[in-house]
Amino acid sequence: MTGAPTSAVLQRLASTEVLLVALDFDGTLAPIVDVPADARALPEASAAVLALLDLPGTHVAYVSGRAMDSLAAVSDLPDEALLAGSHGVEVRTDGRVELDLSDTERAERERLGPLLADIAEPLDGVWIEEKPAGFAIHTRLADEAATARAEEQALAAADAEAHGITVRHGQDILEFSVRGTTKGDAVSRLREHTGSTAVLFAGDDVTDEDGFGALSGDDVGVKVGSGATSAAFRVDGPAEMAAVLAELGVLRRDRGA
Numbered sequence: 001m002t003g004a005p006t007s008a009v010l011q012r013l014a015s016t017e018v019l020l021v022a023l024d025f026d027g028t029l030a031p032i033v034d035v036p037a038d039a040r041a042l043p044e045a046s047a048a049v050l051a052l053l054d055l056p057g058t059h060v061a062y063v064s065g066r067a068m069d070s071l072a073a074v075s076d077l078p079d080e081a082l083l084a085g086s087h088g089v090e091v092r093t094d095g096r097v098e099l100d101l102s103d104t105e106r107a108e109r110e111r112l113g114p115l116l117a118d119i120a121e122p123l124d125g126v127w128i129e130e131k132p133a134g135f136a137i138h139t140r141l142a143d144e145a146a147t148a149r150a151e152e153q154a155l156a157a158a159d160a161e162a163h164g165i166t167v168r169h170g171q172d173i174l175e176f177s178v179r180g181t182t183k184g185d186a187v188s189r190l191r192e193h194t195g196s197t198a199v200l201f202a203g204d205d206v207t208d209e210d211g212f213g214a215l216s217g218d219d220v221g222v223k224v225g226s227g228a229t230s231a232a233f234r235v236d237g238p239a240e241m242a243a244v245l246a247e248l249g250v251l252r253r254d255r256g257a
């Protein structure tokens with residue numbers, strides 16, 4: 001794998017007819033912090049995203065593991081921005097959010113909630129984030145022993161008591177969802193919705209690999225930070241990602257000029 005996308009790669013992407021820039025949030029635009037509600041995109045990342053949103057034939061989407069409410073709160077984007085939350089389970093297009101859980105999914109979620117709460121309650125630094133289609137167990141503030149205990153017990157409980165649950169590992173987080181939609185599904189859905197002729201997708205975590213898997217042809221995938229990836233390009237962190245977005249914006253603004 002190479003490093004950051006070169007100017008030639010970005011130039012080709014910038015010259016596509018309809019462009020979708022689909023971005024993970026935490027760890028990609030916003031540095032990781034202890035309290036999820038405190039996370040914000042770097043100022044230079046926000047500036048680059050707003051500049052892209054202003055360009056004709058250009059769509060920007062945040063594709064995040066966060067629940068939609070949480071993503072909308074931290075992302076600070078105008079309504080025309082597309083949002084996919086809960087790893088693609090919730091999608092906001094044209095200002096409307098779609099999420100219709102079936103009765104079975106609702107019942108599964110209700111069964112799982114108290115089980116996970118009981119597991120987290122006695123463990124220092126372990127806490128549960130509620131999401132519309134499931135729950136996330138956060139362990140960033142827990143020690144190794146508490147983390148191992150929480151993960152082991154939660155996986156066993158989900159295995160024994162719930163059915164059809166999708167489990168996802170992320171950075172200091174273990175997520176349980178009653179729906180198996182992925183970021184790859186979200187990228188495909190947003191590509192279709194916008195009629196995009198090429199897509200840039202960037203992400204830092206394991207679940208972003210589904211997003212890279214939905215790319216083809218003239219699309220560009222950028223892995224942010226370390227770790228195995230199928231993305232063709234890699235940058236070190238949110239600051240370097242912001243620089244890529246800024247360059248893409250300038251090239252797209254000036255295309256054909």
Ligand SMILES: O=P(O)(O)OC[C@H]1O[C@H](O[C@H]2O[C@H](CO)[C@@H](O)[C@H](O)[C@H]2O)[C@H](O)[C@@H](O)[C@@H]1O
Binds near residue numbers: 035
């Ligand atoms: O897909 P993403 O946009 O990367 O969202 C993934 C998860 O992000 C949040 O948790 C992560 O970021 C927190 C704030 O920096 C950090 O404290 C936590 O350790 C990370 O796992 C969010 O709270 C989750 O719901 C998202 O699934």
